[in-house]
Amino acid sequence: MTLPNQKYRELVFQILYSKDLVKSEDESAILQMMMTELSVSKKNVRMALDKVNRLIQVQDAIDTMIASASTSYDFDRIQSVTKTILRLALFELFFEQAAPPKVVIAEAIRLSKKFCTLESSKFVNALLDYLYKSSLGDKAEITQLNEQAQELLNSEQAASEAASAAQDPQITFVESMETEDDEHTI
Numbered sequence: 236m237t238l239p240n241q242k243y244r245e246l247v248f249q250i251l252y253s254k255d256l257v258k259s260e261d262e263s264a265i266l267q268m269m270m271t272e273l274s275v276s277k278k279n280v281r282m283a284l285d286k287v288n289r290l291i292q293v294q295d296a297i298d299t300m301i302a303s304a305s306t307s308y309d310f311d312r313i314q315s316v317t318k319t320i321l322r323l324a325l326f327e328l329f330f331e332q333a334a335p336p337k338v339v340i341a342e343a344i345r346l347s348k349k350f351c352t353l354e355s356s357k358f359v360n361a362l363l364d365y366l367y368k369s370s371l372g373d374k375a376e377i378t379q380l381n382e383q384a385q386e387l388l389n390s391e392q393a394a395s396e397a398a399s400a401a402q403d404p405q406i407t408f409v410e411s412m413e414t415e416d417d418e419h420t421i
Contacts, residue, residue, distance in 0.1 A: 246283045252319045290326040297325045354390040
């Protein structure tokens with residue numbers, strides 16, 4: 236049974252992310268996990284693995300493209316999920332060229348909204364739009380990309396501050412001591 240294009244792209248994305256995360260050469264484990272978790276056929280997983288392996292062959296060139304475009308947001312700071320989405324989209328845009336560019340960019344935004352954040356999807360959109368327009372010789376506007384990178388950075392900082400405040404052991408300890416004192420007061 237043939238998978239719809241969106242589900243196939245999600246399968247490719249998840250395999251690529253898994254390979255990036257685990258760095259394992261054991262494709263049989265990935266094959267089995269994807270078949271079980273996503274309820275897809277062995278044939279579909281093998282096709283997706285083939286695409287992932289072709290992408291990995293040009294990944295250094297793709298990463299260079301991302302790093303060159305993302306001047307105000309360092310390549311190493313881009314979250315792995317976002318980086319994986321960008322890699323897949325750039326592979327489809329510049330190396331595979333099987334789908335129209337607007338479809339590829341729209342699908343990358345959809346994946347970002349599904350697996351990342353709204354800020355990440357805006358950053359993905361701006362970066363892909365910049366690289367695609369640049370490839371056509373159009374004068375691409377880097378301002379939008381820089382703005383989206385700053386928005387992503389602000390979002391990360393706010394999340395980090397919120398996480399730190401929520402995990403502050405001193406606040407938790409003091410609050411628990413006050414609660415215990417209140418319970419023992421007669």
